[in-house]
Amino acid sequence: MLLSKSCVYGVQAAIYMASLPRNEYVSIQEIAGKLNISFHFLTKVLQNLTQAKLLMSYRGPNGGVALARQASDISLADVIEAIDGGDIFKECLFGLPGCGVADPCPAHENWTSMRSRLQHLCTSLTLEELGKRANQLNVRLANADAPMNPAMLLAAINSKGKPVETK
Amino acid sequence: MLLSKSCVYGVQAAIYMASLPRNEYVSIQEIAGKLNISFHFLTKVLQNLTQAKLLMSYRGPNGGVALARQASDISLADVIEAIDGGDIFKECLFGLPGCGVADPCPAHENWTSMRSRLQHLCTSLTLEELGKRANQLNVRLANADAPMNPAMLLAAINSKGKPVETK
DNA sequence: ATTTATTCAGACAAAATACTCTTAATACAA
DNA sequence: TTGTATTAAGAGTATTTTGTCTGAATAAAT
Ligand code: SF4
Ligand code: SF4
Numbered sequence: 154m155l156l157s158k159s160c161v162y163g164v165q166a167a168i169y170m171a172s173l174p175r176n177e178y179v180s181i182q183e184i185a186g187k188l189n190i191s192f193h194f195l196t197k198v199l200q201n202l203t204q205a206k207l208l209m210s211y212r213g214p215n216g217g218v219a220l221a222r223q224a225s226d227i228s229l230a231d232v233i234e235a236i237d238g239g240d241i242f243k244e245c246l247f248g249l250p251g252c253g254v255a256d257p258c259p260a261h262e263n264w265t266s267m268r269s270r271l272q273h274l275c276t277s278l279t280l281e282e283l284g285k286r287a288n289q290l291n292v293r294l295a296n297a298d299a300p301m302n303p304a305m306l307l308a309a310i311n312s313k314g315k316p317v318e319t320k
Numbered sequence: 321m322l323l324s325k326s327c328v329y330g331v332q333a334a335i336y337m338a339s340l341p342r343n344e345y346v347s348i349q350e351i352a353g354k355l356n357i358s359f360h361f362l363t364k365v366l367q368n369l370t371q372a373k374l375l376m377s378y379r380g381p382n383g384g385v386a387l388a389r390q391a392s393d394i395s396l397a398d399v400i401e402a403i404d405g406g407d408i409f410k411e412c413l414f415g416l417p418g419c420g421v422a423d424p425c426p427a428h429e430n431w432t433s434m435r436s437r438l439q440h441l442c443t444s445l446t447l448e449e450l451g452k453r454a455n456q457l458n459v460r461l462a463n464a465d466a467p468m469n470p471a472m473l474l475a476a477i478n479s480k481g482k483p484v485e486t487k
Numbered sequence: 488a489t490t491t492a493t494t495c496a497g498a499c500a501a502a503a504t505a506c507t508c509t510t511a512a513t514a515c516a517a
Numbered sequence: 518t519t520g521t522a523t524t525a526a527g528a529g530t531a532t533t534t535t536g537t538c539t540g541a542a543t544a545a546a547t
Binding site: 178181212215 | 524525526
């Protein structure tokens with residue numbers, strides 16, 4: 154897989170936040186429940202995004218995480234690089250370190266052109282755009298497997314009677 | 321990384337074989353030595369290619385592996401699919417199983433067009449083409465790290481005095 | 488026939504990745 | 518001030534991937 158699971162989770166969470174009508178603090182538990190991701194694991198992933206200044210966080214009741222910049226100012230590539238590192242778009246098809254124009258392999262030309270297309274796609278896709286699309290019908294973010302899991306139930310319980318849906 | 325290491329090794333070995341002037345049996349030990357890959361590990365990888373009928377193998381002295389079809393008739397995608405499975409070109413950017421047009425995520429359109437470009441590239445790159453390019457100057461297949469390792473030394477020893485170079 | 492060079496098969500070990508859990512820090516609310 | 522909801526930090530566990538090793542099967546060379 155191109156992206157690590159951590160990275161996928163981070164991207165999903167970022168798009169989820171961008172899809173909300175207002176950029177306010179959302180608890181990680183809510184996000185984890187909605188996206189069907191382990192709460193503890195997502196917490197660590199989002200810590201990366203907080204440290205990379207893409208999210209801001211707030212502890213205590215009514216705390217949570219929120220986008221640190223405007224959704225239109227955060228690209229998919231920003232999120233990916235914050236979690237998986239910037240090498241994703243420099244890395245080789247064959248995963249070989251330190252090779253380039255001076256000493257290329259037979260597929261280098263083809264690969265680099267491919268890679269730059271991919272990078273361009275990721276840098277030009279903003280969270281705003283993705284969030285908008287997520288709000289359209291029949292669009293989803295999470296893995297559809299395992300329709301109900303403990304984290305979702307917990308999130309539902311913790312929502313104190315009001316529906317889990319917040320948007 | 322997009323491709324697994326097993327897959328990378330398999331691709332490297334396949335291109336190496338295609339780069340030889342004649343398609344004859346080459347010992348896996350020689351390939352492993354040239355490409356700086358663990359002999360035992362490469363053996364298992366190439367067994368996959370043999371079972372997928374991309375290579376033929378011959379046991380005993382002067383045995384080894386050879387391309388089972390013409391290099392012009394084997395694509396990069398053939399090798400990749402034989403090792404990593406055909407899902408590479410069907411798989412999602414986000415690694416989510418079972419999603420498609422009916423229930424897409426916000427990046428689906430962008431990703432599928434990207435993915436089909438990648439698939440087209442891999443199916444149109446033949447081993448013949450890659451082998452040709454590998455024979456040109458300043459082109460390499462293997463990881464340049466670790467300039468001399470035990471496998472290479474062993475390969476040199478086992479070549480009974482004649483130079484390791486066979487092409 | 489015996490020795491040697493090779494692939495085949497599969498058990499095993501090590502490393503990387505993914506996930507879980509516990510504890511601490513923080514801040515709001517009653 | 519006490520309780521509660523939340524993120525932060527990091528230790529610990531499980532799973533997957535990667536790599537190593539040993540022995541068997543096969544076939545050529547001697
Ligand atoms: S030369 Fe280019 S395509 Fe080839 S291994 Fe290096 S980075 Fe990859
Ligand atoms: S809808 Fe497309 S891009 Fe989105 S998760 Fe599914 S396969 Fe991937």
